[in-house]
Amino acid sequence: MTRQEAMQKASELLGKMTTEEKVAQMIQVPYTIVGREEALHWASLGAGSFLHVLGDNARELQQTALKTRLGIPVIFGIDAIHGHGLNPHATIFPSQLTAACSWEPEILREMGEVTAREVATDGLHWTFSPVLCLGRDTRWGRVDETFGEDPMLAGELGAAIVKGYQGENLADDEHILACAKHYLGYGEAVGARDACDTEVTERKIREVFLPPFAKVVEAGCATIMTAYGSIDGLPLTINRRIMHDILRDELGFNGFVVTDWDNARSLVTRQHVKETIEDAAVSAALAGNDMIMTSLEFYSAMLNALASGQADISVVDKAVLHILTIKYEMGLFDQPEKKGRKDCIGCREHQDAALRAARASITLLKNDGMLPLGPSVKTVAVIGPNADDIQAQYGDWTYFSHPNASKHLTPERPYVTLREGLAALGIKKNVRILYAKGCAQLNDPSDDLDAAVEIARQADAIIYAVGDMIDQIGESKDRANLALSGRQDELFHRLSALSKPICTVLIASKPLCIEPEAAGSNAVICAFNGGMFGGQAIAEALFGDLNPAGHLPISFPRHSGQVPVYYNYLPGWHNGKYCDLPETPLFAFGEGLSYTSFRLSDLTVDMVGRTASVAIENTGNYAGSTVIQLYQRDVVSSILTPVKRLIHFSRVTIEPGQTQTVRFELSDADFALVNTRCEHVVEPGEFQILAGLSSKDEDLLTISVRID
Numbered sequence: 271m272t273r274q275e276a277m278q279k280a281s282e283l284l285g286k287m288t289t290e291e292k293v294a295q296m297i298q299v300p301y302t303i304v305g306r307e308e309a310l311h312w313a314s315l316g317a318g319s320f321l322h323v324l325g326d327n328a329r330e331l332q333q334t335a336l337k338t339r340l341g342i343p344v345i346f347g348i349d350a351i352h353g354h355g356l357n358p359h360a361t362i363f364p365s366q367l368t369a370a371c372s373w374e375p376e377i378l379r380e381m382g383e384v385t386a387r388e389v390a391t392d393g394l395h396w397t398f399s400p401v402l403c404l405g406r407d408t409r410w411g412r413v414d415e416t417f418g419e420d421p422m423l424a425g426e427l428g429a430a431i432v433k434g435y436q437g438e439n440l441a442d443d444e445h446i447l448a449c450a451k452h453y454l455g456y457g458e459a460v461g462a463r464d465a466c467d468t469e470v471t472e473r474k475i476r477e478v479f480l481p482p483f484a485k486v487v488e489a490g491c492a493t494i495m496t497a498y499g500s501i502d503g504l505p506l507t508i509n510r511r512i513m514h515d516i517l518r519d520e521l522g523f524n525g526f527v528v529t530d531w532d533n534a535r536s537l538v539t540r541q542h543v544k545e546t547i548e549d550a551a552v553s554a555a556l557a558g559n560d561m562i563m564t565s566l567e568f569y570s571a572m573l574n575a576l577a578s579g580q581a582d583i584s585v586v587d588k589a590v591l592h593i594l595t596i597k598y599e600m601g602l603f604d605q606p607e608k609k610g611r612k613d614c615i616g617c618r619e620h621q622d623a624a625l626r627a628a629r630a631s632i633t634l635l636k637n638d639g640m641l642p643l644g645p646s647v648k649t650v651a652v653i654g655p656n657a658d659d660i661q662a663q664y665g666d667w668t669y670f671s672h673p674n675a676s677k678h679l680t681p682e683r684p685y686v687t688l689r690e691g692l693a694a695l696g697i698k699k700n701v702r703i704l705y706a707k708g709c710a711q712l713n714d715p716s717d718d719l720d721a722a723v724e725i726a727r728q729a730d731a732i733i734y735a736v737g738d739m740i741d742q743i744g745e746s747k748d749r750a751n752l753a754l755s756g757r758q759d760e761l762f763h764r765l766s767a768l769s770k771p772i773c774t775v776l777i778a779s780k781p782l783c784i785e786p787e788a789a790g791s792n793a794v795i796c797a798f799n800g801g802m803f804g805g806q807a808i809a810e811a812l813f814g815d816l817n818p819a820g821h822l823p824i825s826f827p828r829h830s831g832q833v834p835v836y837y838n839y840l841p842g843w844h845n846g847k848y849c850d851l852p853e854t855p856l857f858a859f860g861e862g863l864s865y866t867s868f869r870l871s872d873l874t875v876d877m878v879g880r881t882a883s884v885a886i887e888n889t890g891n892y893a894g895s896t897v898i899q900l901y902q903r904d905v906v907s908s909i910l911t912p913v914k915r916l917i918h919f920s921r922v923t924i925e926p927g928q929t930q931t932v933r934f935e936l937s938d939a940d941f942a943l944v945n946t947r948c949e950h951v952v953e954p955g956e957f958q959i960l961a962g963l964s965s966k967d968e969d970l971l972t973i974s975v976r977i978d
């Protein structure tokens with residue numbers, strides 16, 4: 271059904287609804303909080319949606335909803351963030367940040383498609399994904415959920431995963447609704463304190479934080495989630511300019527908006543901008559929130575406000591129309607339960623997709639020739655807290671990290687930790703694999719550094735797997751200190767004192783401060799949270815069965831005090847340098863090595879034909895993939911513009927000795943800035959176009975062009 275036809279049907283149905291039925295449509299009930307009995311009560315009242323409910327429990331609610339006077343089907347939402355992770359049998363993909371290391375929209379599209387199929391097979395309709403907040407202040411606990419620090423990359427990858435979730439037709443059995451979140455500026459809260467105030471101007475919003483949302487709205491994203499926080503003191507929940515004027519009137523969004531968890535009530539209880547829940551309910555609805563997640567008091571509060579004349583029914587009508595339109599467009603009235611595909615949850619084909627994503631995300635950051643491990647390496651010691659810890663490898667948003675699940679659960683097989691991946695390949699290659707944990711991510715009485723050093727002493731090469739753990743990731747887990755926690759640095763120093771080749775592998779939710787490890791290791795691999803086959807992909811890279819091709823979507827700070835550090839900063843007097851630290855990050859945005867080598871040449875820009883092209887040659891001995899990045903620098907502008915800004919990228923695969931020419935189409939948007947009047951304009955003058963395999967100046971070819 272087209273959006274137009276769906277709107278028509280929705281408005282006919284709206285005409286038949288009582289006030290109570292309308293307000294109930296706006297309610298989203300948290301199943302795990304209220305439990306079965308209360309959930310059934312809400313279903314009989316005609317609640318529009320439930321979240322966090324699976325299988326037969328969901329079916330029972332749907333049946334109850336269908337038996338109400340108008341039989342309006344319920345829509346079920348779930349946090350399927352990197353796979354349908356709250357189902358223990360599901361396929362677990364790398365986290366968003368990890369998958370972003372691939373710089374490959376097709377990987378994200380496939381991740382969305384597989385996840386949608388598994389969610390739909392559980393009878394559900396909607397995932398609260400993707401996150402389009404930017405990971406600029408890496409102290410924030412939810413950096414793992416972002417696509418990294420760059421608006422353009424986040425927009426492209428976000429649009430790709432949205433297309434994967436939603437497919438061509440929302441009504442088909444294997445696709446679900448996407449939900450771009452958290453709108454807006456949530457990741458940029460002061461001090462990276464989760465859900466606190468964000469001190470940005472509207473101009474900055476338009477330059478940095480809005481573009482990824484604009485991109486997914488253009489791609490047809492059906493729903494948007496309101497952020498928890500506030501911008502310049504005004505909670506997003508009641509910010510009509512951002513939630514309505516910019517989102518609907520400017521970006522043309524025509525789906526529905528859902529609040530985040532308890533946003534409406536928090537206006538009273540946490541943010542203290544409303545005295546009563548009635549005031550909060552009316553303001554949230556007026557600002558443009560259509561569905562109210564978990565603030566169940568909204569129901570009676572809105573009914574009171576309507577009865578007393580504090581609110582007009584038109585505000586409710588608008589919201590319900592948005593919700594019903596999507597329900598019609600999804601075909602829910604013909605078929606309330608998605609069927610999905612029988613036996614597809616965690617099936618082989620889906621596992622293959624997770625493995626492809628994990629492989630594409632492996633990012634090699636340093637290599638003095640230690641890797642790939644050569645034939646002289648007969649014994650490998652794999653050491654460290656994250657070498658054999660599947661929970662750390664999965665990261666946030668899988669069933670055992672969910673607040674309602676037990677941390678002590680072990681996920682279902684198959685999954686492969688780094689230790690297991692190395693063991694499996696070791697058998698094939700006749701290499702002995704030894705293991706010792708050494709220490710935990712946090713100080714623990716069972717830490718045994720001596721034992722780990724003894725194991726390492728027996729090996730020809732050491733693989734040291736460091737990182738964080740579930741308790742250090744996610745909402746309200748912001749970190750003031752990004753150094754490796756517990757005794758991980760101490761263990762590194764003891765291992766490196768053995769003077770054996772050592773490769774540090776970062777299995778973590780985000781960039782941690784690993785300067786000592788980076789300086790003292792022969793090789794460094796960034797694997798972040800690689801999902802079910804993360805360990806296998808790392809092992810393949812270590813042995814050279816996989817040629818790494820990931821590139822960082824986020825900068826690595828040298829020290830917690832350097833944060834925030836991102837490549838597209840505005841020029842200042844001292845280049846952002848501290849007197850006790852180099853101004854550069856430890857590893858830069860866009861960085862990523864390969865076992866082969868590449869040479870870029872012949873950067874040309876044709877301003878008439880609006881194209882840029884660059885040649886890339888594989889000058890090494892292995893076939894390999896890499897990411898060509900095109901940046902722009904506005905040489906003189908009326909307002910500060912970033913020292914460089916990513917405008918295009920392309921992941922290419924090249925055989926040894928071969929050369930490819932990569933072409934990019936240029937558009938006005940590539941040269942535009944947001945001026946002091948908040949307009950997107952191209953200012954005439956000189957621009958530089960830069961092309962390279964990282965954002966570092968020394969890696970970039972540069973050409974000047976003029977726009978008159």
Ligand code: BGC
Nearest residue numbers: 321349398451452530531745
């Ligand atoms: C998070 C959202 C999530 C929602 C539902 C909130 O706490 O901020 O990202 O989708 O809970 O679980």
